[in-house]
Amino acid sequence: VTKKAASKRAVIRLRLYVAGNAPNSVHAIANARALCGEHPASGYALEIVDLMLHPLRAVSDGIVVTPTLVKLSPRPVLRIIGTLSDTDAVLAALGSK
């Protein structure tokens, strides 16, 4: 129960690394936003980082390719690579049903 409560309370922090307006990045942003909007109860917090503008952040965060979605918390940290088109798979990976 505590876990659930905790999870209910905890905000899922997501960060999406993109490369400007590249087609896959645009898709990924759209998909990520749809995901967060459809599940407001989950309490997602989405941060988008454009590596074309902030290249150094890729290095500090260990990003190899774009688009990459990183679940920062709750732990464990998780990375999902691609346009996030397969919503079910993404949700499954994020651990929310």
Add this chain to the structure above:
Amino acid sequence: MSTVRELTRRLAEAEATIRALVSGQVDAVVDAHSKTPVLLSKAQEALRLSEERYRNIVETASEGIWLIDASAKTSFVNGQLARMLGYTVDEMIGVQMTDVVCEADRPKAALALLRERAGAAICEDTTLLCKDGSELWVRVSATPIFDADGNYSGGLAMITDRTQFRIAEDALRRSEARYRQIVETTSDGIIASDEAARIVFVNRRFAEMLGYEAPEMVGSELRTFMHGTGAEESSARTRASRAEAKRSRDGMCLHRSGTQVAVEITECPVMDAKGQHVTVVRDVTESRKLQAQLMASDRMASMGTMAAGVAHEINNPLAALMGNLDCIAESLADLTSGDEHEHSAEQRKAWVLEELKSPLDDARSAAERVRFIVRDLKMLTRSPSEDSASKVDIEALMESSLRMASNEIRHRARLVKNYGRVPLVRANEARLGQVFMNLIVNAAQAMEEGNAQDNELSVRTTDNGTSVVIEVRDTGSGIAPENIHRVFDAFYTTKAVGIGTGLGLAICHRIVTDMAGELTVESTMGVGTSFRVSIPIAADDAPAVGATVPPPPASLRGQVLVVDDEDMVLRAMKRILSREHDVVVASSAKLALALCAQGESFDVILCDLMMPAMTGMELHHELTCIAPDQAKRMIFLTGGAFTDRAREFLLDANREHIEKPFDAANLRAVVQDRLRSMTGGTGPVHVV
């Protein structure tokens, strides 16, 4: 444990990264070295587009495209190549390249592959095997492919279907071979020359004709092989219009040895190539020889035709001559016989002399007739080596021809002569006589025998200022218009087999043309035919001048030696000359020489030219050595049968000679002339 989890996670991430990369969901990759993201999308797009473009090219190409790997196995073919060979694309993948090449070409293909491995670009025609076993002629253009390390990794080949080319090429090759064979086996020389008249091709025959090898002649100017005027004409002809082409002309080519080859030349321009010419050269040496032989044989034929007529001609005056001589002999017998006592010897003598006068005149004129006939015969029998031009009296020549042919004319037509005052022309007398003879006999034979009063054979000579025109006209049946252009063709005759050779007019035409003259014909059916010979007047041909007769000078008496092997002639000459001179006779040159060697001296030596044992020429030579003064006094007698040497001898230093038969007056005149020319010189000459 957490390490294991961490590893598993990373592995999953790596796999996800790869999946995303593979599925094209990655935009950029962060370059580990520069630590900056590198955009993938543009490269991907460009790659996709260019790949699409290449695929398009490869699949829409009309050539077959074939990729092989390093072991010569097919790694790619386009649809076109598969279609050409009757396979599907998939069936061909992995197939060994050489297995698709027809067996005969496999060694060649293997070699080509080796060369390609070494880096050479290949372009070869070969035959491929289709799936159904049929063969396909193709051209293969192949280039090797090397990897980044420079190792051979296969080859790319473009395959073009050459079936149509090959069929066309084969047809072309066959046709070229056919024409080449024609050009190389023909008996004519064939030359192709460019616009600068330089030789680009000669066939073997032309090279042979002039003693060269064909390749030696290529590149030279055509006129270097032509002689004299032919060369100029040839280059002039090069510039001539096409309308003028295709006319044959006679010319001379130069053999390598420097000798000339008589040829007939036909030139025609190559229609679609400016200034290029094809020249056909025919060696006419043989045919010229043949022509000369034909001309000689025609002369023999005319002689045959004339022989009967001539015998007839001679027999008539001969009969008159013998008859008259018999009469004279009888009259002389009367004079000496003592049977008739009623007349005195003086009366008888006067009577007989009166009786002798007219038979003697008749015998003289009969003998004169025989002399003319023999002279005319000589005209026909002269050999071609006498074919030099001289000044010819047309009227005299026509008269003698008419006499020769009189037997042909007499029974067929009246003879009408109309001679204008014409200058002497420069021509070959014997040849021109042959022409006249032919025309006269032809004209006579065009008229039926028996109606001599109704038919007319007319000859007419006129001078039109530039030429002398001789016309021979008959009132025969005429020549049909469709045949008239053939009358000068060799072997064309309307006469019965065995009567004409069909060569007469052809030869006449040739003879007249050789004299730069013209022979033309006009004919109206039922009215008659007229042949016209026109011979140009040379600039120096003065009008005919009658022989001037010098006034008879006073007679001189001299010592005369007569040398002749013919006893009759010797006696006749002694009789003629004894009235005026002291005459010594010698029946051979040897005797004459002996006389001179003994110191006998003569004012005039009349000597026969042709004698057995020692000729007049030899006597002259001997005398020149032992008595040069006597040699200078020789006058030669000729019977007309000349050797070339004798002719030269007489022409040399213009030696004086008398032709047999001679008449008494003429003989005396010659001797007198000689004696007169020596008065004032040495020697015992007495005025009578």
